[in-house]
Amino acid sequence: MHWLKDKAIKLKSIVTCSFLVVVCLLTASSFAQTTLLLSNAHVVDPTTQKIELQHILIKQGRIVDRLQSIPSNFQGQIIDVKGQWVIPGLNELHTHSFGNRGPGGAHNFIGTDGTAKLMLSAGVTSLLDLFGNEEQLFEHRKQQQNGKILGADIFTSLSCLTATKGHCTEYGVATRVMDSPKQAIDVVNALAKKSPNVIKIVYDQHGGRPSIDKATLRAAIDTAKKHQIKTIIHISSVDDMRDAIHAGASALTHLPDDQEIPVKLAELMAKHKVVSIPTLSVNTDLVEFIKNPEILATPLAIKVASEQIRASYTLENIKWTQKQLDQLHSRNQHYYRSMKTLIDAGVTILTGSDSGNYGTIQGYSVHREMIKLVQSGMSTWQALAASTTDAGQFLGKSYGVNIGDEANLVVLTASPIEDITNSQKIAMVIHHGKVIE
Numbered sequence: 001m002h003w004l005k006d007k008a009i010k011l012k013s014i015v016t017c018s019f020l021v022v023v024c025l026l027t028a029s030s031f032a033q034t035t036l037l038l039s040n041a042h043v044v045d046p047t048t049q050k051i052e053l054q055h056i057l058i059k060q061g062r063i064v065d066r067l068q069s070i071p072s073n074f075q076g077q078i079i080d081v082k083g084q085w086v087i088p089g090l091n092e093l094h095t096h097s098f099g100n101r102g103p104g105g106a107h108n109f110i111g112t113d114g115t116a117k118l119m120l121s122a123g124v125t126s127l128l129d130l131f132g133n134e135e136q137l138f139e140h141r142k143q144q145q146n147g148k149i150l151g152a153d154i155f156t157s158l159s160c161l162t163a164t165k166g167h168c169t170e171y172g173v174a175t176r177v178m179d180s181p182k183q184a185i186d187v188v189n190a191l192a193k194k195s196p197n198v199i200k201i202v203y204d205q206h207g208g209r210p211s212i213d214k215a216t217l218r219a220a221i222d223t224a225k226k227h228q229i230k231t232i233i234h235i236s237s238v239d240d241m242r243d244a245i246h247a248g249a250s251a252l253t254h255l256p257d258d259q260e261i262p263v264k265l266a267e268l269m270a271k272h273k274v275v276s277i278p279t280l281s282v283n284t285d286l287v288e289f290i291k292n293p294e295i296l297a298t299p300l301a302i303k304v305a306s307e308q309i310r311a312s313y314t315l316e317n318i319k320w321t322q323k324q325l326d327q328l329h330s331r332n333q334h335y336y337r338s339m340k341t342l343i344d345a346g347v348t349i350l351t352g353s354d355s356g357n358y359g360t361i362q363g364y365s366v367h368r369e370m371i372k373l374v375q376s377g378m379s380t381w382q383a384l385a386a387s388t389t390d391a392g393q394f395l396g397k398s399y400g401v402n403i404g405d406e407a408n409l410v411v412l413t414a415s416p417i418e419d420i421t422n423s424q425k426i427a428m429v430i431h432h433g434k435v436i437e
């Protein structure tokens with residue numbers, strides 16, 4: 001019965017639109033150009049760490065003014081967000097955007113286009129894919145630039161540069177290998193022709209797989225610099241970190257597994273302005289999801305993750321004993337302590353969850369990453385900056401709530417500064433000046 005009713009309504013609207021097709025198209029295009037005023041907003045600015053009650057004026061995808069009062073002759077759309085908070089859009093700086101996978105064979109492969117849409121509904125307005133199917137990523141990014149794919153803005157490394165049989169080659173997805181400085185120069189030059197947004201390099205001397213050596217790492221980074229492309233280096237040990245910092249990396253991703261980060265190394269990282277994308281989610285949330293099922297029962301988790309994925313996080317599926325789970329849970333502290341050292345040293349930290357892997361949910365894990373940054377010792381202001389303004393700076397974009405910034409905004413029903421979990425209370429997402437939902 002309901003189905004019939006729904007169908008009737010749909011048919012009616014299709015008919016109306018085809019009779020008035022010209023009007024419909026005109027309305028759609030003029031709506032995109034509409035001047036939008038978000039009135040009575042609590043504007044949350046991570047750069048000044050201030051919340052101001054103002055009206056945000058948006059034109060052609062950018063914030064053009066922040067007003068104290070609404071002009072009497074204002075013409076455009078007004079959305080009153082009284083009693084709500086406006087933050088810059090969130091960023092996922094380490095994803096594999098094919099979709100989700102969970103223990104026991106659970107999967108939901110929705111592709112980069114599907115993932116980008118899902119992310120946007122979770123308030124994530126840009127994603128950085130750090131390795132997948134190179135051709136597909138290239139195509140999806142191109143289609144999005146041509147307006148054919150909606151969703152979070154797609155940035156990508158396209159490939160993962162690694163040694164022959166090194167990490168990234170185990171997934172059965174073609175990647176690019178380099179085993180000498182000469183090959184590194186050739187590989188980076190060849191990839192640069194496809195304009196990757198960053199270059200992802202695996203430097204993993206203790207990970208159990210072959211790794212490129214230090215000279216090859218340096219040659220790859222130097223060549224990327226000639227093309228003015230930033231480098232993100234996958235590391236897994238304190239030694240890897242030190243070498244990558246000295247080789248001139250722009251960013252390191254993951255935290256060392258072998259030991260906690262020494263204070264001196266964190267200070268070196270800060271001095272060289274090397275950024276951290278720690279991926280706390282992938283390191284710690286597999287255990288957390290199984291131990292605390294309520295994490296996957298929040299409204300946002302239910303909205304973005306399928307029932308099958310959420311239900312897959314059980315001891316049975318992962319084949320651990322309760323004792324192993326408890327041991328791994330206490331091991332999580334190792335990563336939080338390393339994070340605290342990075343935070344105290346003043347290293348710039350950005351949210352990236354390594355979503356696509358177990359222990360992550362596309363979109364949701366960005367919110368988890370912010371919670372974990374706060375648990376590690378960041379203020380809520382710092383955690384918000386890590387996912388918004390600082391992330392924009394790394395991508396070369398002006399993401400924020402100030403005049404000239406891209407109008408990628410999330411409206412929340414509660415203040416994320418009071419409690420970072422309020423970032424999940426999403427009332428509306430605005431992307432390039434358009435209201436998405």
Ligand SMILES: [Zn+2]
Nearest residue numbers: 094096130354
């Ligand atoms: Zn990854």
